[in-house]
Amino acid sequence: MIFHCHEDFLLDTKCEWSFLATFVSQFNRERGAGYTRSCCLDVRFRNSPQPEVLLVDVRNGSSLVIERKSVVWPRGYVAEHKAWHRKAERIAKEENGYYEEWLQGEDDPEPIAELRESAVRGFSQAYQATLPAVAKKFRSWGDALRVYLVQFIGEADWVLDEDVELIFREARHPPEIDEVWIAYHDWQDEEEYRVAWRRMR
Numbered sequence: 527m528i529f530h531c532h533e534d535f536l537l538d539t540k541c542e543w544s545f546l547a548t549f550v551s552q553f554n555r556e557r558g559a560g561y562t563r564s565c566c567l568d569v570r571f572r573n574s575p576q577p578e579v580l581l582v583d584v585r586n587g588s589s590l591v592i593e594r595k596s597v598v599w600p601r602g603y604v605a606e607h608k609a610w611h612r613k614a615e616r617i618a619k620e621e622n623g624y625y626e627e628w629l630q631g632e633d634d635p636e637p638i639a640e641l642r643e644s645a646v647r648g649f650s651q652a653y654q655a656t657l658p659a660v661a662k663k664f665r666s667w668g669d670a671l672r673v674y675l676v677q678f679i680g681e682a683d684w685v686l687d688e689d690v691e692l693i694f695r696e697a698r699h700p701p702e703i704d705e706v707w708i709a710y711h712d713w714q715d716e717e718e719y720r721v722a723w724r725r726m727r
Contacts, residue, residue: 527690527710527724528649528682542566542578546592549675549707549723550581553590560585567591575663580670589670593663595656599648599680642684649678649685650693661700672702675723677709694726703727 543563554561560583567576577591653676664672678690694706705725712722
């Protein structure tokens with residue numbers, strides 16, 4: 527449930543509907559619902575904290591609001607990974623090959639148990655830190671179903687799915703957040719996957 531690469535979650539526009547539409551399709555299918563986009567709230571209302579998007583079920587008029595965030599650990603991981611991509615692309619062009627870099631300079635790596643504990647603690651703290659801002663965006667939408675989408679991005683080699691599940695169980699979720707869903711790899715074959723979502727709360 528942790529993504530090494532951030533590129534699945536890069537967007538070209540302030541309104542995130544192009545990305546959120548796949549979640550809404552899955553949500554409607556699993557719930558037997560009919561939610562459709564009403565507006566991108568944080569684009570229309572710029573003077574107050576707002577969720578990403580408001581949806582309305584065309585059949586019964588119920589509302590759904592969604593907020594999405596990335597939880598990154600270590601903190602500088604995305605910047606380092608972007609640099610890796612730039613280096614890989616440059617070398618591929620120069621040498622007509624593919625560049626890989628694996629733990630260079632790690633002559634005496636930490637024990638796996640310590641690495642795992644550190645990673646779980648880092649992701650847990652990073653996730654908990656997102657919750658107050660999400661709750662603030664949801665506060666004025668008490669009549670809607672308030673759904674928080676999150677993707678974990680970073681060093682995932684030592685973190686198990688059960689560790690991620692524990693992070694969600696132990697987190698102190700504000701009452702303004704009704705449901706939390708996490709992105710995960712839905713593998714189509716040995717090399718290709720699509721981003722899918724799993725409810726965690």
